Amino acid sequence: MTTSVDLPMDTDLRRIADRLLARLRSLAGVAVGYSGGVDSTLVLAAALRALPANRVLAVIADSPSLARTELVAARQVAADLGAELVEVRVAELDVPGYRANAGDRCYFCKHTVLTAVSELAVQRGIAHVATGTHADDHRAVHRPGLRAARELRVVEPLADAGLGKRKIRLLAAAWSLPVADKPATPCLASRIAVGVPVSTGRLGLVERAEIAVRARLAESGIQPHDLRVRLLGDGYRVELDRSAHTALESLPGLTGEVLTALGGLGLTGAGRVWTYRSPTHAPAIGDSADVP
Numbered sequence: 001m002t003t004s005v006d007l008p009m010d011t012d013l014r015r016i017a018d019r020l021l022a023r024l025r026s027l028a029g030v031a032v033g034y035s036g037g038v039d040s041t042l043v044l045a046a047a048l049r050a051l052p053a054n055r056v057l058a059v060i061a062d063s064p065s066l067a068r069t070e071l072v073a074a075r076q077v078a079a080d081l082g083a084e085l086v087e088v089r090v091a092e093l094d095v096p097g098y099r100a101n102a103g104d105r106c107y108f109c110k111h112t113v114l115t116a117v118s119e120l121a122v123q124r125g126i127a128h129v130a131t132g133t134h135a136d137d138h139r140a141v142h143r144p145g146l147r148a149a150r151e152l153r154v155v156e157p158l159a160d161a162g163l164g165k166r167k168i169r170l171l172a173a174a175w176s177l178p179v180a181d182k183p184a185t186p187c188l189a190s191r192i193a194v195g196v197p198v199s200t201g202r203l204g205l206v207e208r209a210e211i212a213v214r215a216r217l218a219e220s221g222i223q224p225h226d227l228r229v230r231l232l233g234d235g236y237r238v239e240l241d242r243s244a245h246t247a248l249e250s251l252p253g254l255t256g257e258v259l260t261a262l263g264g265l266g267l268t269g270a271g272r273v274w275t276y277r278s279p280t281h282a283p284a285i286g287d288s289a290d291v292p
Helices: 011-025 038-050 068-081 096-100 105-123 135-139 145-151 165-174 200-219 242-249 254-265
Strands: 030-033 056-062 085-089 128-130 227-231 235-240 270-275
Touching (some): 011 165, 030 038, 038 056, 038 165, 056 068, 056 105, 068 085, 096 105, 105 145, 200 227, 200 254, 235 242
Parallel strands (some): 030 128, 056 085
Antiparallel strands (some): 227 235
16 A cells, blocks of 8 residues: 655645545445546545445446556556455446447446446445545536436435535545546547447447557657547547647648548548547537546
8 A cells, every 4th residue: 555645735625525534434334436537536545544444345347448548547546545446347238228329328337337336335245335426527417327326326425525526636636646637537438429339349449549649649749638539420539638739730740640540440431630628518419428
C-alpha cells in the first residue's frame, strides 16, 4: 500500500469529507463498483478510511468494453490503496438491449454490471453495493444507468454527501489520490453512435484506433488530455481536447496521416477531426449514448 499525507482542506471541503466518511461508516461494509476513474476511486479510498479493510471490496467488471490499458491502471490504483480487488467477467454483449444501442444501452450495461457486483457482495457477506455516482450525475439530462442503480438499490455515497465533480477532484487531490486529475474515461461502447449495434469487433476497433492516434500524436510531441474515436455508422470522428486539436492543425499533413492510419486499421467512411466536447444533451442518432 502506498502511503500519502493529506493536503490542507478548507472548511467546506473538510465538512464534505466528513459527511462522506460518515455515510460510509453507516453501511458497515461495502462492495464498490470500481472502474479506476476518479469517482469510484474516491468512494473506494473513503471506504478504506471509514471501515475495516476486510469490510471493503473493490469490484471491477471486465468485458470487451473495458480498454486493457484502463484495466491495468485500475489494478495499480487499487493496489496502491491497499484494497482487495476482484475482477468479474460480465457478458453485456449477451443482452439484446445492450447490443441494439438504441439510446438506453447504459441501462442494460449498468444492470448487468451491478447485478454481478451484488451477487459477489452477497457471497462475501457484504450488505451494500456502492457506485461513484455523484450529485452532478443526477442533474444530467440523460443517464439511463441511474435507473438500473435505483432498481438494484445501490447506494451513492458521493451523491449522498453532496459531492459534484469539482469537489470530487478537490477531495481526491487533498487525499493525494493518483487519479485526481485523470480525465473521464468512459467505456469503449460510448464511442459507438446511437443506432449502431455494439459488437466485439467494433469495440476492438475503437480501442486499437485510440491507441494508434495517441501513439502517432506522441511522435509529434502532442499528448492529448481527451481523446475519442467515435464510430458514426457512415464514418468516424476523432475528437481531441482543444489544445491537442490546435497543435494537430498546426502541423501540415498530420491530420491526413492520422486519418490514413485509421483507414488502414479498418475504419470506413468519411473521417473528421473535431474538438472534444463533453455532451450535455440527450443523445440523438450520430451521438454516443449516456457518457462522454
